[in-house]
Amino acid sequence: MPTPKQMEKLAAEAVRRPSPSPAAPDAPLPAGYWDSVLKDPRAGTTEAQIRQRRLSEIQRHVLRISCRRCQRTVEIQTADAVRLYGANALWKDVAQRLLDNTC
Template identity: 60%
Template sequence: MPTPKQMEKLAKTMVNPPAKESPRGPQDPMPEEYWRSVLNDVPADAKPVARSAAPRLSDLPQHVLRVSCRRCERIVEIQKADAVRLYGQHAIWKEVGQRLLNNTCQSRTGRYEEDGCWPAFEPV
């Protein structure tokens, strides 16, 4: 174990040297890294990326869309043209499938946590 004198001497050698650069003032220009980070930053009111990355009805190549329930094993199929007519071409496929199952759900218990179908999206 080092003595207190040795520890003080070691601490003095480990101290970082003082910065040679003077601090920036309000009139000084901002560094390029600052502006790059400001321009690349996502605003707080921006929509989440995951939601926009979800496939929309207009992006799907299939003509018949199928969603099944993992709970009651029911299958609902709809033509893409009908889904676009009912929900719009920019509707998200997972939301449309969930809505289709919920509209005809037969598994109602009365409890919010247990009600509804559990969708499984299948390619046709």
């Protein structure tokens, strides 16, 4: 633990040193940012590809689908969906069954 004298000295140095200004909203992003975004495995995934995934391939804990007609949202845990419909079931088919049961 620093002594009070050391704390005063550190505070005085912090006041004298200019702090880096926060990045402006329109400032360019670091080069590594876009590299990491594009290397993310979800970057190239389209909605159609997500719908064609098997339940065993989905990493999310909770699956959610909403009806366009009635705006109802249905959620199910991935583990429960696998138990009820099987690991090889397509998410598209499971989602349709869930909406058929509620809408």
